[in-house]
Amino acid sequence: MKVCVIGGGAAGMMCATMIARKGHQVTLFEKNEKLGKKIYITGKGRCNVTNAVVGNEFLQNVVSGKKFVMGAITRFNSSDTMSFFEDVGIPLKIERGNRVFPVSDKSNDIIKGLEKTMQWAGVEVCLNSAVDEIKVNGGLASGVVVNGKTFEFDRVVVATGGISYASTGSTGDGYEFAKAVGHSIIEPVPALCAIRLKTDECKKVEGLSLKNVTLTSKVGDKVVYKSDIGEMLFTAHGISGPIVLSTSSYINRLDFKELKLFIDFKPALSFDALQVRLDRDIAELKAKQVSTLLEGLLPKSLVPLFAKRLDVLLTSKANQLDREKRKKLAMLLKNYEFIPESLEDFNQAVVTAGGINLKEINPKYMKSKLVPNLYFIGEVLDIDALTGGFNLQLAFSTAVTCASDF
Ligand SMILES: Cc1cc2nc3c(=O)[nH]c(=O)nc-3n(C[C@H](O)[C@H](O)[C@H](O)COP(=O)(O)OP(=O)(O)OC[C@H]3O[C@@H](n4cnc5c(N)ncnc54)[C@H](O)[C@@H]3O)c2cc1C
Incomplete structure (x- = not known):
């Protein structure tokens, strides 16, 4: 033939x-x-x-x-x-x-x-x-x-x-x-591409790579895809890296108007275990600054972003964080929310x-x-x-x- x-x-x-x-x-x-x-x-x-x-x-x-x-x-x-x-x-x-x-x-x-x-x-x-x-x-x-x-x-x-x-x-x-x-x-x-985000936060941490985190995509309360624990990084306009690429393949046919992405910075700890850890850290730090508390939990460049979302001054005292703020901090560490704008192009x-x-x-x-x-x-x-x-x-x-x- x-x-x-x-x-x-x-x-x-x-x-x-x-x-x-x-x-x-x-x-x-x-x-x-x-x-x-x-x-x-x-x-x-x-x-x-x-x-x-x-x-x-x-x-x-x-x-x-x-x-x-x-x-x-x-x-x-x-x-x-x-x-x-x-x-x-x-x-x-x-x-x-x-x-x-x-x-x-x-x-x-x-x-x-x-x-x-x-x-x-x-x-x-x-x-x-x-x-x-x-x-x-x-x-x-x-x-x-x-x-x-x-x-x-x-x-x-x-x-x-x-x-x-x-x-x-x-x-x-x-x-x-x-x-x-x-x-x-x-x-x-x-598919298998970077994701652009609707935020100027990325620019502030451009180049930062994160290890041992997960990325979850949700429409309302419904989980579309939860990545394995892995690596990702921030780019000028969004996020990239292995767990982001995998996520892109599962969200590429969805309406982005309804989609949200959540980073879990502490996937090895449950929400409750994280709260216990925060209480313990704060008890040890006593009147030291919130910045010291956050630096013990996160890469340094993320600290100002967390303080802003928490609505606390970095110079305030760790042990002045009330129950509400501690809970909010645990929420941010487990579910740091981003709104995606689009996928990168072909x-x-x-x-x-x-x-x-x-x-x-x-x-x-x-x-x-x-x-x-x-x-x-x-x-x-x-x-x-x-x-x-x-x-x-x-x-x-x-x-x-x-x-x-x-
Ligand atoms: C940056 C990058 C990294 C990747 N890394 C990996 C990896 O490490 N592992 C992995 O498994 N996959 C990887 N992939 C995916 C993988 O390369 C593709 O899935 C795979 O090559 C697809 O093979 P294919 O033969 O179907 O198509 P292609 O490799 O795209 O080949 C198609 C060929 O057809 C030719 N062609 C098109 N139209 C015509 C025409 N009209 N007449 C004549 N010729 C034509 C093209 O020139 C091309 O050579 C990667 C992809 C990219 C872009």
């Missing part, structure tokens, strides 16, 4: 290799001058290539499309990804949180590995080749148009990614291809949530239910996961699942 793969990212390269290994004639079109531009910037240049968990533990980290990807992540799991790269001579290591990286800490090695396997399998790679259109004839994909020229194929695989970090080549072309043949698109929204979002409607794709082979010889794999689909190597694994799992139909 003559097979066309559109997109030379993680999903496209893996899929092209696997189909070519079965003896088919595969051509991969990549619009950039080189392959894997997005892989190059993954994991801060180190490429967190997968996460060494499988099954349900893996699924817990999938935000959209859990049920849809279940078969794919079983067919080709993180152990398979690790064997794939180790077999081509790229040793891997497992770090904190089961995150897997190349021993070299170089994302380029992962790109080279994928390039090498494509070469060995005989894939024809065409760079600087943006596909403009998928030709459909009699209800079947018959070829693609590249630079005004039509190339004929028996089957077409779309692996064009989402629309985040567009400079890497992911500009949403796959959505247009899908729409042109009748597919519907779940509106793409940024250019700063690690992944795109939304994409090709999964109802129209057969998960057994990632095959279109509308055009039977057309496939969609990777981030172009309405799937997304948390950080930790899960998104690349989804690209690989959907790619190999697609190849199993050849």
Whole structure:
């Protein structure tokens, strides 16, 4: 069979290799001058290539499309990804949180590995080749148009990614291809991104990073998402860092008018235990200043913000804080409230949530239910996961699942 793969990212390269290994004639079109531009910037240049968990533990980290990807992540799991790269001579290591990286800490090695396997399998790679259109004839994909020229194929695989970090080549072309043949698109929204806040407090603590805190998002009294205990940081306009990125993936479809965010600075203590601790601290500090009390509880730069919200002078005496103020302080430490303004835009979002409607794709082979010889794999689909190597694994799992139909 003559097979066309559109997109030379993680999903496209893996899929092209696997189909070519079965003896088919595969051509991969990549619009950039080189392959894997997005892989190059993954994991801060180190490429967190997968996460060494499988099954349900893996699924817990999938935000959209859990049920849809279940078969794919079983067919080709993180152990398979690790064997794939180790077999081509790229040793891997497992770090904190089961995150897997190349021993070299170089994302380029992962790109080279994928390039090498494509070469060995005989894939024809065409760079600087943006596909403009998928030709459909009699209800079947018959070829693609590249630079005004039509190339004929028996089957077409779309692996064009989402629309985040567009400079890497992911500009949403796959959505247009899908729409042109009748597919519907779940509106793409940024995921794994920073959150802008409606406050000038951030500017005052810009650059401050917090460890061992949680972030909870709520609509009214209803908790939308409570992060694990982790790290976050303040930026000029809002908040970022691991627990903020995870939160963004769960709030990206909500009406921000009704949403509130709460930082818990003392997640290891219950509200009551914290009040006991405050009473004890205050008893020890006696007539020392409130600033000393707060500095014992918080990073120094946050102290003036707390004093303002508490409505007390930093120079006032700790033991003059009455029951009401002590309770308010405990509330602020457990539930420091922010009103979010918006998510950062796609250019700063690690992944795109939304994409090709999964109802129209057969998960057994990632095959279109509308055009039977057309496939969609990777981030172009309405799937997304948390950080930790899960998104690349989804690209690989959907790619190999697609190849199993050849
Ligand atoms: C800064 C950053 C860091 C990340 N870090 C990690 C990480 O450490 N671990 C992890 O698991 N995930 C990470 N991700 C997410 C991960 O990179 C993506 O989910 C994954 O690369 C998606 O793979 P893909 O092949 O579906 O799409 P892409 O990697 O986006 O590849 C799509 C390819 O298709 C090409 N293309 C698009 N349109 C056309 C067209 N019309 N014709 C020809 N070619 C076309 C593009 O140029 C591109 O090369 C990160 C993302 C970013 C932005």
